[in-house]
Amino acid sequence: VSNSEIFVVGTSQAVAPAAVRERLHVDIDDIYEALDAYVSGTDLLEEAVPLATCGRLELYGVSAKPERAAKLLTRLLQRHTGVSPELVLEHSYVLRGPQAVSHLFRVAAGLDSVVHGEAQILGQVRAAAHDERAALWKGPMLHRLFDAALATGKRVRTETDIGRGGASLASAGLEILRKEIGNFSSVTALVVGAGDTGALVSRLLRKAGVGRLIIANRTADTAHEVAEPLDGEGITLEEIPGHLSEIDLAVGAATLSRHVLTPEMLTMSAGDAVSGPLRL
Known part of the structure; x- marks a missing residue:
């Protein structure tokens, strides 16, 4: 029986002002390079999918040691951006298990956006899940998670009025x-x-x-x-x-x-x- 757990490490407009998010910005290419360089040789991270938009930077992962994996990813963010550990911890979050799953569902549904129900985030989640580089890191757990989140986001917009008017x-x-x-x-x-x-x-x-x-x-x-x-x-x-x-x-x-x-x-x-x- 696998003891692996889904988790997410990230920052967004919900916890960090724009000035801080700018300092914490990392290009998606650099994220994948860091995963290849620093994580692929360890047993800490079994699966990973980064999600980067203008309002958030998140990395969803699967690990049997999620707490240690999250700390490693936080240190990589500090190293790459030069931002102090204190500032990173103050303006970021780590969610595990059901909380991480629920978070991605909220993101895909537009409930974690500045404009609730905005339509663009669903496409951004889909693009992150289908990025060809993600195929090297995404395993069965994150594959099912992102598929379920995309289906939920679509259903929310179909069966409720949250996306009425195509808000963004x-x-x-x-x-x-x-x-x-x-x-x-x-x-x-x-x-x-x-x-x-x-x-x-x-x-x-x-x-x-x-x-x-x-x-x-x-x-x-x-x-x-x-x-x-x-x-x-x-x-x-x-x-x-x-x-x-x-x-x-x-x-x-x-x-x-x-x-x-x-x-x-x-x-x-x-x-x-x-x-x-x-x-x-």
């Missing part, structure tokens, strides 16, 4: 802007990131009637791919400074380990601005 953090933020700005037709908007979140924000801005839409991404091809159907412009992250003086609204929708907009860049662009104040 992006749509909620846009509604606030609409009340402040009014007509978007004269607005030039910059969306940083062309992934799922960036594409969603871009579609919402175009639907709202934004005058000019610029999408910046690490790779130009992806930026153009998202921008073209929306009658937008695609640029690379390095090209952003050259456009700042034209921008009225900038939306961050990328998970990056460096700052794309710095105070110095914003100060320099303010003197050349051709419109009003820049809203971030």
Whole structure:
């Protein structure tokens, strides 16, 4: 009989402010590299699936020694980010057994999101479960867990009104802007990131009637791919400074380990601005 137990180590908007989450950010590629480098040679972790979104960073695992495994993963986070052990412990959580299972179900259902019932998180959970790299780490326990969580998230949205209107953090933020700005037709908007979140924000801005839409991404091809159907412009992250003086609204929708907009860049662009104040 296996004594292995499911657990999750993570941080999210529920326990950490944005400034702390930025410091604790780790690229998903680096997470898998760390698993291969530091964990694969031990018997502490039998299965693992990381889940990284703009609001959370979690690693679901299976171990016969979940407490020791969680401590190892916490130390890896400290080592990779340089954040003090005290700060990591203060703004993270470790859940085991039924609590870990229930947590993923809540996440997939949108109950742990800033906007309850937001639709995007279900796709992010699905993407984490189906990531080809996860196939090397995901065993039968996490396979069943993620399948059940995805089914639960879908059922919640089908049988309840929680997802009515396709709520998302992006749509909620846009509604606030609409009340402040009014007509978007004269607005030039910059969306940083062309992934799922960036594409969603871009579609919402175009639907709202934004005058000019610029999408910046690490790779130009992806930026153009998202921008073209929306009658937008695609640029690379390095090209952003050259456009700042034209921008009225900038939306961050990328998970990056460096700052794309710095105070110095914003100060320099303010003197050349051709419109009003820049809203971030």
